[in-house]
Amino acid sequence: xxxxxxxxxxxxxxxxxxxxxxxxxxxxxxxxxxxxxxxxxxxxxxxxxxxxxxxxxxxxxxxxxxxxxxxxxxxxxxxxxxxxxxxxxxxxxxxxxxxxxxxxxxxxxxxxxxxxxxxxxxxxxxxxxxxxxxxxxxxxxxxxxxxxxxxxxxxxxxxxxxxxxxxxxxxxxxxxxxxxxxxxxxxxxxxxxxxxxxxxxxxxxxxxxxxxxxxxxxxxxxxxxxxxxx
Numbered sequence: 586x587x588x589x590x591x592x593x594x595x596x597x598x599x600x601x602x603x604x605x606x607x608x609x610x611x612x613x614x615x616x617x618x619x620x621x622x623x624x625x626x627x628x629x630x631x632x633x634x635x636x637x638x639x640x641x642x643x644x645x646x647x648x649x650x651x652x653x654x655x656x657x658x659x660x661x662x663x664x665x666x667x668x669x670x671x672x673x674x675x676x677x678x679x680x681x682x683x684x685x686x687x688x689x690x691x692x693x694x695x696x697x698x699x700x701x702x703x704x705x706x707x708x709x710x711x712x713x714x715x716x717x718x719x720x721x722x723x724x725x726x727x728x729x730x731x732x733x734x735x736x737x738x739x740x741x742x743x744x745x746x747x748x749x750x751x752x753x754x755x756x757x758x759x760x761x762x763x764x765x766x767x768x769x770x771x772x773x774x775x776x777x778x779x780x781x782x783x784x785x786x787x788x789x790x791x792x793x794x795x796x797x798x799x800x801x802x803x804x805x806x807x808x809x810x811x812x813x814x815x
Contacts, residue, residue: 586728586729586776586778586781586782586785587728587729587730587746587774587775587776587782587813588747588774588775588776588777589629589630589746589747589749589750589774589775590630590708590711590746590750590772590773590774590775591630591631591773591774591775591812591814592624592630592631592632592633592771592772592773593630593631593632593633593644593647593649593708593711593770593771593772593773594622594632594633594634594635594641594643594644594770594771594772594773595632595633595634595635595643595644595645595647595687595689595691595767596634596635596636596637596642596643596644596645596689597634597635597636597643597688597689598636598637598688598689599688600622600623600634600636602688602689603623603634603687603688603689604623604634605688606687606688607623607625607632607634607687608625610665610668611651611693611704611705612704612705613625613626613627613632613704613705614626616631621635621636621638621639622634622635622636623635627651627705627706627707627708628652628700628705628706628707628708629707630707630708631773632708633771635771640810641769641771641810642769642771643769643770643771644691644767644768644769644770644771644809645689645690645691645767645768645769646690646691646692646765646766646767646768647691647692647711647712647766647767647770648691648692648694648711648712648753648760648764648765648766648767649691649692649693649694649708649710649711649712649767650682650693650694650695650696650708650709650710650711651693651694651695651696651705651707651708651709652696652698652700652705652706652707652708652709653695653696653697653698653700653702653704653705653706654697654698654700654701654702654703654706655680655697655698655699657702657703657704658681658683658695658697661683661695662674662683665683665685670685670686671685672684672685673685673761673762675761675762677696680696680697680698681696681697682694682695682696682697683695684761684762684764686762691767692762692763692764692765694710696709696710708750709749709750709751710750710751710752710753711750711751711752711753711767711770711772712752712753712754712755712760712764712765712766712767713752713753713754713755713766713767713770713807713809714755714756714757714765714766714767714768714807715754715755715756715766715806715807716756716806716807717756717806718740718741718742718754718756720789720806721742721754721805721806721807722742722744722754723789724786724789724790724805724806725744725752725754725805726744727785727786727789728746728774728782728785728786729746729747730744730745730746730752731744731745731746732744733745733751740755740756740758741753741754741755741756741758741760742754746774753766754766767809768807768808768809769808769809769810770809770810771809771810771812772809772810772811772812773811773812773814774811774812774813774814775814775815776813776814776815777815779797779798779799779800779801779813779814779815780796780798780801782801782813783796783801783803783813786803786805789805789806790803790804790805790806791803791804791805791806791807791808792804794810799814799815800812800813800814800815801813801814
């Protein structure tokens with residue numbers, strides 16, 4: 586039903602500080618500049634940073650992961666540590682990720698992935714804070730996400746869309762690098778049938794904000810803004 590992640594939107598207090606972090610430090614190209622928001626290209630996915638002066642606001646203290654070519658990992662570690670960032674790392678099988686924080690307290694992961702690059706080439710994971718794991722798991726399963734892992738030492742569920750985009754659903758806790766799941770996160774998903782996606786979750790949405798043939802906007806059970814768009 587859903588085919589991929591179109592965008593992740595974050596809240597920022599300062600567009601200039603966000604631009605410096607994402608464009609200058611992480612070398613993302615800025616596709617759009619407005620009075621309220623900036624849109625960066627992370628591979629085929631947009632990263633939006635937005636001032637909190639209307640809704641949807643964008644997520645706060647959101648943990649998410651960028652894809653980087655595996656061969657670039659050491660270069661990124663050296664570049665970011667030289668810039669003065671206190672980095673943490675974690676091993677996942679044969680792949681390694683590093684973690685740092687952006688100016689607004691979002692935990693940004695750069696993970697070795699099978700991507701072409703150069704540089705950041707996609708967003709492969711977003712972590713949402715939820716109140717009830719079973720309720721949220723059922724909501725995203727109805728949209729085509731498959732459960733691939735359930736945490737034993739902390740309350741979390743990992744779900745995957747087409748083997749490429751992952752959502753981690755966390756009941757409140759601190760993860761690696763003291764990361765937290767995001768609240769009021771704004772996510773956009775591509776689909777050929779936006780109204781069909783709405784029908785799949787119509788009994789479980791918190792509210793419906795907009796309905797049209799090419800774009801449907803809903804709130805999931807925890808108030809995250811979810812857009813289905815062609």
